[in-house]
Amino acid sequence: MIKRALTGAVCVATLVAGAFVGMNAVADEHANLIVNGEIEMVVRTEAPEHMENVDTIYSGWVYRATETQALQMDDFDNPGMLWVDQAAEYFETAQGPEGRSCQDCHESPEALAGVRAVYPKWDEERGVVQTLENQINECATERMGLEPLKYTGSEMVNMSALLASVSRGMPINVAIDGPARETWELGKELYYQRTGQLELSCANCHEDNYGNRIRSDMLSQGQINGFPVYRLKNAKLNAVHSRFKGCVRDTRAQTYAPGSAEFVALELYLASRGNGLSVEGPSVRN
Amino acid sequence: MKRSVSILIAVLATGGIALGQGMSPADVSYDEYGAVEVSLSGQPGNAEAGEKIMTTRGKGNCIACHQVDALAEYPFHGEVGPPLNGVADRYTEADLRGIVANAKMTFEGSIMPAFFKNSGYIRPGIAYTGKAAGPGDLFPILTAQEIEDVVAYLLTLKE
Structure with missing residues (x-):
């Protein structure tokens, strides 16, 4: 107090x-994030070894105003938790031609604790890097016989928020070696590519200028450990690929599509820049 | 539709110096330090109009990145670029014109967008729509006269 x-x-x-x-x-700037008085989040820590230009990584929470930070410290204040509750209902609901629910295979959302922290992840069977959304759709279509959920639609974002919420406090730990390496390299290339009429790369703002203000907003490191994010700006949960799209659009560039190979690669690369920070989703930002 | 009409007019007006439209980005001649000697529009700039461009989102919005004490009445100045206080004491008119038109000719690799350029981009989009820009969709962010107006305003920033 x-x-x-x-x-x-x-x-x-x-x-x-x-x-x-x-x-x-x-x-x-030295504030610490403890959610519900019990989940201790790592909001600043040593950068992973592969990062050449940054020593310390920071959660986007660190860059927000005190009032915004407070909204994430208690689940009763965090509007994102409303959609987590909706997804928890969906999780239990039998649907599709075979009348199956998520619960039939996964006992409870909590049984999936830790999953969020290691995605995107190489999928041996498919021979590609899969995001958590890809994995959810694999379950929906192949095990439940449903139509795929829209990649950044509300059902998907809610489910992704539910899976993040049960991993909160666990360290992001995506693998970037072995078969995932090629995708990671593509993501890195995209991170440093200056696109659009403003000729801006992710790095221009989020590696070279984090902590600096751009008009009224303070630039963060662009960490994605807090997704899905409840944004005060649009008062809803935002999927990480929707955020990518918004950022690329704002460089006056042609965006990639949510779920595209490019955005999957970028997500893997960005996730790896946050290895060591805590899973925070659903987080609250402006 | 309105857009394509204005493109057509812009195209018809190329060589438009005679029509008072000024030069196109391809016509601009930068010296070895990135400076541009002659007015892009062939006309002098208007500092008052420049102030408006400096502070308007979707135009120059220069204060998004630069602090300018003389513009304190407009809220929220950024910190990405250097403050512009006294910039007229440090640079000539030709320097400033070159930096505003395409700062990368003066400062290699600068984060600052080029405000008078319309080609040579990776995945350019149509303004802020996220949609791919086709041939003819790209206009410099500022017109030749708007560049001159900004330069005229910057020349008032003396300490």
Whole structure:
């Protein structure tokens, strides 16, 4: 409580000092994230070895205003949890021609704890890197006889939020060696490619300028450990490929499609830049 | 539809200096330091119009990345580029014109977008739609005259 009040005082001071350029309240950069008073999140840690230009990785939570940060600290305040509850119902509901539910194979959502943390992941049988969404659709179509869920549609995003929620606090740990390497390399290439009429790469903003403001927004490292993300901006859960699309569009570039090989590769690469941060989804951002 | 009509007009007006449209990006001559000596529009810039472009999203929106104390009445200045206070003391008009038109000619690899360029992109889209730009869909982000207006405004930033 004392710490909260202190942070508030710092914010007021910052507001006064920054008033002439109209800055928002800046979050305490040393704040720690503990959800429901029990799930301790790693929001800053040493960068994985493969990252050449960054020493410390930070969750996007670190860059948000104190009020936004607080929304993620209690599930009753986190609007994203409403859709997690919906997905939990879906999980139990028998459907499709054979009247099967997720529960028939997976005892409970909690039985899938840890899954989110290792996706995207090489799928031996299919010979490709699969995202969690691909895996959910594999279950839906092959085991339940359903039509595939729309890649960034609400049912899929909700299910992805449910699976993230049961892995919260576990470290992201995607594999980038072995057969996944080629996909990872493609993702890395895309990360550094300057696209669109603004000629911006992911790295221009999220590696070279994290912590700097772009107009009213503070640039983060573009970590994806918090997806799906509840955004105050559109008041809903956002899939990671939807966010990619928005970012690429904002460089005045032709975007890739959600679920495309390019976005799967980019997701693997970005996930690997967050190896060591905690699974946070559904997180809250602006 | 309205777009394609204006493209047509733009195309018809190429060589448009005579029509007061100014040069096209391909006509701009940068010196070895990236500076551009002559007005892109053939006309002087208007500093007041430049201020508007500097602060308008979807135009220059220069303050998205640069702090400008003289524009403090407009909220939220960015920190990605250097502050522009006193920029007219550090650069000549030709330097500033070159930097605004295509900063990469002055600062290799700069993050700053080129505001007077319409080709040579990877996966260009139609403005902020995310859709692929076909031939004829790409316009410089600012017109020749708008570049001149921004340069005129920057020249007022003296310390």
